[in-house]
Amino acid sequence: MARPPQTEAELVARYGPHVNQAPPGGWNAGLDGIDREVPTHCCFCGQQCGIVLKVKNEEVVGFEPRYDFPFNEGKLCPKGVKRYLQGSHPDRLLTPLERAPESPGGFRPIGWDAALDRVVAEIRRIQGAHGADAFAMLSGVSLTNEKSYLIGKFARLALGTANLDYNGRLCMVSAGTANKKALGIDRASNPWSDIRVADVIFVAGANVAECAPITTSYIWQARDRGAKVVVADPRVTPLARTADVFLGLRPGTDSALMGTILHVLIARDWLDHDFIAQHTEGFEAAAEAVREYTPAWGARVTGVPAKRIELAAELWGTSRTGMLLHARGIEHHTKGVENVLACLNLGLATGKFGKPGCGVSTITGQGNGQGGREHGHKCDQLPGNRDITNPEHRKYIASVWGCPVDDIPGKGKTAQEIVNAIHDGEIKGLLSICFNPAVSLPDTSFTAAALQKLEFYAVIDFFLSESAYYADIVLPGSLHEEDEGTSTSVEGRVIKINAAVKPPGQARRDWEILLDIARRLGKERYFPYRSTREMFDELRVASKGGTADYSGITWERIEAENGVFWPCPDMGHPGTPRLYEGGRFHTESGRGKFHAVRYRLPAEVVDDDYPVWLTTGRVVSQYLSGTQTRRIGPLVEQYPEPLCEMHPRLAERLGVRSGDVVRVSSRRGSMTLPASVVETIRPDTVFIPYHWPGARAANQLTQRALDPLSKIPEYKVSAVRVDRVGPGAVPIDARDVGLTERAR
Amino acid sequence: MSRLASPGEKMFVIDQSRCIGCKSCVEACTECGTHRGHSMIHLDFVDRGVSTQTVPMVCMHCEDPTCAEVCPADAIKQNEDGIVQSALKPRCIACANCALACPFGVPKVMLELEQMMKCDMCFDRTSQDLAPMCASVCPSQALWFGTAAEFAASRAGVLVDEFVFGRQVVRTKVYTVAREPGPLTVLVGGTQRPWQDDPFGLEEGEDG
Numbered sequence: 001m002a003r004p005p006q007t008e009a010e011l012v013a014r015y016g017p018h019v020n021q022a023p024p025g026g027w028n029a030g031l032d033g034i035d036r037e038v039p040t041h042c043c044f045c046g047q048q049c050g051i052v053l054k055v056k057n058e059e060v061v062g063f064e065p066r067y068d069f070p071f072n073e074g075k076l077c078p079k080g081v082k083r084y085l086q087g088s089h090p091d092r093l094l095t096p097l098e099r100a101p102e103s104p105g106g107f108r109p110i111g112w113d114a115a116l117d118r119v120v121a122e123i124r125r126i127q128g129a130h131g132a133d134a135f136a137m138l139s140g141v142s143l144t145n146e147k148s149y150l151i152g153k154f155a156r157l158a159l160g161t162a163n164l165d166y167n168g169r170l171c172m173v174s175a176g177t178a179n180k181k182a183l184g185i186d187r188a189s190n191p192w193s194d195i196r197v198a199d200v201i202f203v204a205g206a207n208v209a210e211c212a213p214i215t216t217s218y219i220w221q222a223r224d225r226g227a228k229v230v231v232a233d234p235r236v237t238p239l240a241r242t243a244d245v246f247l248g249l250r251p252g253t254d255s256a257l258m259g260t261i262l263h264v265l266i267a268r269d270w271l272d273h274d275f276i277a278q279h280t281e282g283f284e285a286a287a288e289a290v291r292e293y294t295p296a297w298g299a300r301v302t303g304v305p306a307k308r309i310e311l312a313a314e315l316w317g318t319s320r321t322g323m324l325l326h327a328r329g330i331e332h333h334t335k336g337v338e339n340v341l342a343c344l345n346l347g348l349a350t351g352k353f354g355k356p357g358c359g360v361s362t363i364t365g366q367g368n369g370q371g372g373r374e375h376g377h378k379c380d381q382l383p384g385n386r387d388i389t390n391p392e393h394r395k396y397i398a399s400v401w402g403c404p405v406d407d408i409p410g411k412g413k414t415a416q417e418i419v420n421a422i423h424d425g426e427i428k429g430l431l432s433i434c435f436n437p438a439v440s441l442p443d444t445s446f447t448a449a450a451l452q453k454l455e456f457y458a459v460i461d462f463f464l465s466e467s468a469y470y471a472d473i474v475l476p477g478s479l480h481e482e483d484e485g486t487s488t489s490v491e492g493r494v495i496k497i498n499a500a501v502k503p504p505g506q507a508r509r510d511w512e513i514l515l516d517i518a519r520r521l522g523k524e525r526y527f528p529y530r531s532t533r534e535m536f537d538e539l540r541v542a543s544k545g546g547t548a549d550y551s552g553i554t555w556e557r558i559e560a561e562n563g564v565f566w567p568c569p570d571m572g573h574p575g576t577p578r579l580y581e582g583g584r585f586h587t588e589s590g591r592g593k594f595h596a597v598r599y600r601l602p603a604e605v606v607d608d609d610y611p612v613w614l615t616t617g618r619v620v621s622q623y624l625s626g627t628q629t630r631r632i633g634p635l636v637e638q639y640p641e642p643l644c645e646m647h648p649r650l651a652e653r654l655g656v657r658s659g660d661v662v663r664v665s666s667r668r669g670s671m672t673l674p675a676s677v678v679e680t681i682r683p684d685t686v687f688i689p690y691h692w693p694g695a696r697a698a699n700q701l702t703q704r705a706l707d708p709l710s711k712i713p714e715y716k717v718s719a720v721r722v723d724r725v726g727p728g729a730v731p732i733d734a735r736d737v738g739l740t741e742r743a744r
Numbered sequence: 745m746s747r748l749a750s751p752g753e754k755m756f757v758i759d760q761s762r763c764i765g766c767k768s769c770v771e772a773c774t775e776c777g778t779h780r781g782h783s784m785i786h787l788d789f790v791d792r793g794v795s796t797q798t799v800p801m802v803c804m805h806c807e808d809p810t811c812a813e814v815c816p817a818d819a820i821k822q823n824e825d826g827i828v829q830s831a832l833k834p835r836c837i838a839c840a841n842c843a844l845a846c847p848f849g850v851p852k853v854m855l856e857l858e859q860m861m862k863c864d865m866c867f868d869r870t871s872q873d874l875a876p877m878c879a880s881v882c883p884s885q886a887l888w889f890g891t892a893a894e895f896a897a898s899r900a901g902v903l904v905d906e907f908v909f910g911r912q913v914v915r916t917k918v919y920t921v922a923r924e925p926g927p928l929t930v931l932v933g934g935t936q937r938p939w940q941d942d943p944f945g946l947e948e949g950e951d952g
Contacts, residue, residue, distance in 0.1 A: 062775060065877075065881060067880070075768075075883050077766050080768075081881055210764070213883035214883050216884040238765055238766075243939075246943055248944040303945075308945070620764075620765075679794050679943070
């Protein structure tokens with residue numbers, strides 16, 4: 001019975017999050033006598049910035065900017081600067097744990113053999129009684145390519161389950177689906193250096209400054225050359241503040257905005273007719289779909305003044321080069337795929353593909369969001385971005401794996417559907433790694449109810465995440481800096497992650513744990529690896545001939561060339577920084593496909609009971625569900641708790657002043673939190689960041705409505721009501737105490 | 745305009761307009777070898793209720809530093825490179841004269857150390873030809889370190905190193921950036937983009 005064994009307060013007291021403030025030994029321990037400096041990459045977002053970790057006495061004690069890595073040239077966001085404080089952490093899990101309600105903190109340490117025997121016995125029991133697919137696995141894309149590949153193979157061949165999916169389902173699947181439909185390949189269209197040479201940069205639904213901070217410098221480099229910036233967002237984000245044109249649209253109306261822009265491009269003939277004729281198909285249907293989408297119509301639907309939409313269209317349509325960058329702001333929708341397709345239409349209509357400074361790209365959010373989804377822990381894919389339902393693809397992977405093709409299960413359920421099936425009782429057992437669904441999935445009370453219904457739940461993690469509260473067995477895995485492998489960045493650049501230290505205590509590398517489970521399940525013949533490098537070499541073979549072809553990439557090449565861009569089909573191939581050169585797309589016809597995108601409403605719309613739009617997102621100092629960043633003191637201090645951003649007009653109507661506590665309620669749940677009254681958000685919309693668990697979770701309010709194709713949840717649009725509860729704690733303005741500072 | 749000793753000398757430039765408020769500089773500053781655990785950078789919202797504009801502030805390293813002039817203990821020294829240093833620990837009486845007098849609001853009095861500390865331009869790094877921590881990590885390069893030629897080749901704007909506070913004229917080693925040449929009155933504010941007065945078109949109306 002997977003229930004939290006203790007109250008949340010008791011679990012927090014024992015397992016944290018406690019905050020690490022200073023490096024091992026304290027600030028005064030100094031950095032003399034550093035044993036080694038390890039060049040590697042940040043463990044957090046898809047920018048995958050280069051960083052050098054400093055190691056002393058087998059602990060990571062600090063960092064140095066990695067000036068020689070070309071993507072970021074030393075630059076780091078605050079998460080990167082302080083990431084080293086996740087090491088040597090008081091909350092670190094050092095032994096396997098077993099649920100034991102009578103023990104302090106609800107778990108007791110057990111040995112590895114006992115823990116793994118229990119895991120394997122439960123897998124066998126559940127699969128024996130309810131079928132192979134009744135045991136599911138959830139994975140995540142903070143993991144390297146090697147581990148992602150291993151997990152894809154492990155779930156299919158060791159567990160034998162179809163039900164493997166990953167937390168990228170909450171991230172870039174809408175973009176991936178749309179890119180495959182329209183362009184034939186799921187990858188950013190350009191290397192980031194192309195941003196520098198674009199004449200217009202259109203940022204749609206991407207809080208670049210906070211969620212992909214290093215990209216800001218690329219955009220500014222373009223502006224230094226005179227480039228114009230257009231930003232579409234319901235909030236005036238730190239980058240939007242400086243935009244030449246700001247489109248402050250209503251949540252959920254992105255496809256209407258993009259459709260109106262296409263309408264204007266057509267009406268004013270700001271089209272690249274040659275490109276449309278030679279390199280695309282489907283233009284007429286796409287044009288027909290937006291025939292009625294006049295600027296006046298667009299203004300009514302989106303709330304953006306018509307003149308601004310026309311100005312944005314003019315900048316995009318008349319600039320020789322341009323990059324459209326989008327992220328979760330347009331992708332976390334029940335029409336996430338349509339929103340991306342509407343953006344791709346704008347690129348195809350103006351010929352902005354396959355040339356320097358031209359492209360439409362998603363800003364992949366998670367560390368290895370790009371590589372992770374290519375190599376097999378997505379429920380519908382096999383390595384190399386292959387389709388698990390395609391007989392030829394299955395046959396090839398079976399030949400690489402040395403298994404009968406029928407031993408590879410078919411397409412499984414997506415992440416939210418797995419949790420829905422757990423709630424329904426169809427899935428009885430779960431193994432998760434690198435995924436914190438209790439915080440990151442929408443409608444947290446539903447997720448909690450589902451996890452409580454599991455007959456058995458095993459978690460591999462380095463800290464006791466809020467999802468692990470529900471676990472029967474917790475297996476202590478490895479931090480990013482404790483293992484080596486490769487990752488694929490936002491640009492499609494395959495890079496090398498180097499190990500700085502070994503896992504502490506009895507903690508083990510994630511892949512060693514999975515191999516041990518596979519061995520105990522009697523499947524060791526498929527998992528003969530002695531190192532992650534051997535997995536990479538198999539991955540190269542498995543990806544060969546797929547769209548995400550890594551076969552020409554070696555660890556040596558990655559180190560020597562500061563990363564290699566896939567596809568890279570042979571050792572002599574230089575890699576492919578820019579896709580679609582010469583207007584050659586990867587669709588069957590070789591043409592870029594327009595799609596007819598008609599605007600439709602989000603799953604939930606505001607009404608008299610829930611009259612305010614809610615949109616959710618991130619802050620710069622926290623990362624995703626916060627398992628790591630809520631344990632790093634300086635990052636917690638930057639933004640200690642969620643705030644509800646609202647416009648003064650809404651605040652006035654509600655009688656709310658900045659700092660007052662408000663209750664935000666939706667059809668799923670409600671939460672109380674302080675209000676931050678700011679003119680930088682639409683008056684009909686409130687914003688809450690989602691990094692916190694329990695009573696502070698924004699996902700108490702969000703809903704499980706999914707995009708029909710990508711199955712991404714609609715985090716960006718909910719209907720809520722907001723009420724004032726009372727005054728908040730006395731606000732302390734940091735500026736009042738700035739003159740003097742207490743030494744830490 | 746530039747008073748750099750040699751064409752190869754690197755200068756520190758603050759372009760506040762680029763700041764995204766991420767506090768990377770603040771966090772990185774605490775990693776500096778000479779004041780570990782303490783950030784010497786100020787980073788504040790101008791007025792969060794109205795805008796996301798933030799302003800990072802390092803020591804401007806004035807030619808004639810006001811902080812040193814008002815120090816009753818003669819504890820604040822300028823080195824041969826023009827770097828104004830934290831107060832000398834044996835001399836500093838933590839009176840906060842410097843903190844009150846600095847026209848840029850830079851020095852901080854560390855209560856428990858009974859010492860004024862401030863940005864020393866990372867002399868532990870710059871002396872080894874490394875960029876200061878803050879300018880190294882700054883994601884938007886609002887904080888920038890390089891030569892005048894590199895600036896001219898890659899960055900827009902005009903360098904400013906002379907500031908007028910009432911009757912006091914202050915020349916600084918650290919530069920800031922103006923969009924256009926000529927005097928700039930900060931009280932009036934810089935050039936704004938037309939939409940910024942009404943980001944959501946509330947006055948324009950949706951058809952406007």
